[in-house]
Structure formats: C-alpha cells, structure tokens
Amino acid sequence: MQFANKDELKEAIREYAIVQGRNVKLVKNDNKRIQAKCVGHTKCPFILFASKIDKDEQTFSIKTLSLEHECTRVDKLKYINSRWLSKRFADKIRKNPEWDVGAFQSEVLEKYHMNVSRHQIYRAKSLSKVIIEGSYVEQYARL
Ligand SMILES: [Zn+2]
Known part of the structure; x- marks a missing residue:
C-alpha cells in the first residue's frame, strides 16, 4: 500500500x-x-x-x-476537533448555515460514534463560515 x-x-x-x-x-x-x-x-x-x-x-x-485490536472502541479522540468537523461537514454547513448544534452533535454521534461538545460544534461552524466567506472573497477578487 x-x-x-x-x-x-x-x-x-x-x-x-x-x-x-x-x-x-x-x-x-x-x-x-x-x-x-x-x-x-x-x-x-x-x-x-x-x-x-x-x-x-x-x-x-x-x-x-x-489491524487487530484487543482494545474496545472509545467515543472521544483528540483527532476529532473543530477543524476536522468543519472540514468533514463543510458541505452540510454551507447548505444549512443555521444547522442546529444539537442536530449536528447527533449526526457526528450517529456517523462516527463520537461525542463532541457544543463548543466544538460552535467553533466548527464558525471555522467553516470563515472558509466559505474566504472563498467568496477569493472568487470576487478574481473579477
Ligand atoms: Zn487497539
């Protein structure tokens, strides 16, 4: 590989x-x-x-x-941070900027079996917003 x-x-x-x-x-x-x-x-x-x-x-x-494990699954990992959330869910945040924090949390839990805090969700949403607005500015600058 x-x-x-x-x-x-x-x-x-x-x-x-x-x-x-x-x-x-x-x-x-x-x-x-x-x-x-x-x-x-x-x-x-x-x-x-x-x-x-x-x-x-x-x-x-x-x-x-x-790939063998003797350990069991965990529901918190340091890899799961706001930056990762903002990237992984960028499309969804873009389509629905008012996405409810609780619903976002449930989706992360459902898809990845990971618990994230409300604070991480808030941060992920604002990071995404910066990325989205940044790309608009970029597009605009090209004109
Ligand atoms: Zn293991």
Whole structure:
C-alpha cells in the first residue's frame, strides 16, 4: 500500500482511527518513517509501520500492518476537533448555515460514534463560515 506523501498517509491513519474509534497514536513521525500504535490497551497488537520508498521521492509505503485490536472502541479522540468537523461537514454547513448544534452533535454521534461538545460544534461552524466567506472573497477578487 502506497501513499503519495506523508500528509496523505497521516490523513489515512487519522481517518482510520476515527472510523474505528481507536486511540491510534503516531510514535514515530519524521521525514523517513511513520510508526503508529494503538494506545487504547497495553497489549493492543495494532501496528503500522511505513517508510519512504526512496530518499528523493515523497512516496511512503506501508511495510508492516496489523489491524487487530484487543482494545474496545472509545467515543472521544483528540483527532476529532473543530477543524476536522468543519472540514468533514463543510458541505452540510454551507447548505444549512443555521444547522442546529444539537442536530449536528447527533449526526457526528450517529456517523462516527463520537461525542463532541457544543463548543466544538460552535467553533466548527464558525471555522467553516470563515472558509466559505474566504472563498467568496477569493472568487470576487478574481473579477
Ligand atoms: Zn487497539
């Protein structure tokens, strides 16, 4: 399994952690290697190790991968923050800027089995607004 660059690989790990509800943490993160472990359980066998295929290229390749877990799902992760929420739900916020905070919370719980605070939802909505307004300004500036 290969990834175009380190950011893409990290994004995939984050998405995996969120969807699986597992506390996956990067224990090594430099320009050549990425290693992720699950810190949800002391003996959790989950492991991911990836390295650059060539020092002159950006491509990362997964060398070791064990998707097995002995831990159980968690409903809070540090990966789930306002920035992530604002990106993940950008379309929906754009279509419905008055989206109710409680309804937004329920949707995150339903889709990702994650509990987020009202404060995180408020922040996500205002971050999204900045992005949307920013892009209008950009479009306008092009004229
Ligand atoms: Zn685990």
